[in-house]
Amino acid sequence: MTLYLFLKYLHVIGAAVLLGTGAGIAFFMLLAHRTNHPPTIAAVARMVVIADFVFTATAVVLQPITGVLLTWEAGYSLWEGWIVLSLALYLLTGAFWIPVVFIQIGLKNFAEAAVRSGSELPDMYRIWFWTWFAFGFPAFGAVMAIYWLMIARPHIELW
Secondary structure, X not given: OOHHHHHHXXXXXXXXXXXXXHHHHHHXXXXXXXXXXXXXXXXXXXXXXXXXXXXXXHHHHHHHHXXXXXXXXXXOOOOOHHHHXXXXXXXXXXXXXXXXXXXXXXXXXXXXXXHHHOOOOOHHHHHHHHHHHXXXXXXXXXXXXXXXXXXXXXXXXXX
């Protein structure tokens, strides 16, 4: 196996982990939220927080590394339009993902506190949940656009 194919393999696996973990987390958190049952929400949120740190954070760190190495190995310039746009979208994704990590921890804490006290979820939980939900759309859209850019590698004039 060539270095190029090895890097490409790692990069594609990382992209799949980002997209798959993000979609899975969103799906399970939404289903848990719909139960309005604090013990269910607390249990799912605990797993979501762990999954985000184990899978998403690892892929977030490795994607730019494998991407840059793959770019060099393939002979592309980091200043090609589709690469610059991919990196900008990656930063946009991060700008939404970083707050989401903290919101998920907050959602978990709200649900755990409701379980401990035997009370309903506070109104703040709903505000945080819908903020978390809304932040997923631009992040998910940016990741989908990055996938397209990586596959199509269109000629984009930036300057």
